Amino acid sequence: MQLNYKQIGQGPNVILIHGLFGSLENLNVIAKPLSEHFCVTNVDLRNHGLSPHSDEMDYTAMANDVVELMTALNIQKAHLVGHSMGGKVAMQVALTHSELVDKLVVLDIAPVSYPARHIQIIEALNAVKNADISDRKQADLVMQPYIEEIGIRQFLLKSLYKNDDGHFVWRFNLPVLDDKYSTITANINANNSCLCETLFIKGNDSDYILTEHREAINALFKNVSAKIIHGAGHWLHAQKPQAVNKAINDFLTAV
Known part of the structure; x- marks a missing residue:
């Protein structure tokens, strides 16, 4: 599936992946600042935005869409940044195609199954x-x-x-x-672990990443760190854009 995307900036590649019911426009607040130092590819996931529709909607399919787009754009390796459902997609890519991922940033989601909340x-x-x-x-x-x-x-x-x-x-x-809502709230397909540098960014007022999720995170991501954004909930990039952008940029540019 050829995903709709928007690409800005130049430098090392970063791919941005939005959450449920969203589109690439939701992450423009991240894309624009990052484009000063990176080539940013902001994508519409399948069944969202201007990307094609499909009856298939699971994390393997969504991850494969991202990989297919990277191939089409001749992106051999990229940093991945995903929010909520998009964070799970980014994690799935990192776990199944680790050779394509440099650093991974996950915004306010954990590799666990969630109860229905939508x-x-x-x-x-x-x-x-x-x-x-x-x-x-x-x-x-x-x-x-x-x-x-x-x-x-x-x-x-x-x-x-x-x-x-x-x-x-x-x-x-x-x-x-x-x-497919129950598939979207389910966990990713986690049969292995990822050694790439990984940053989980949590909104302090959000309950999407909890203390009890630490074991699941550490089991899959062996080189992991965390950042808490105070005064923000699940939509942390919209509520505290400067703090979130600084956290992402500092992490991606660190040697």
């Missing part, structure tokens, strides 16, 4: 899909009973667009993401 979001997205709306403001009103946080609604609305028929539709493949 049910109301999926209900909100389906409510918008089934409603007769004429603009994003109406879509926001439809989602309010399901999603209280305005920031989450605004994030999701970035993927709502008007198609050629004049109807507002979700750019991501909602039916497949809904159907």
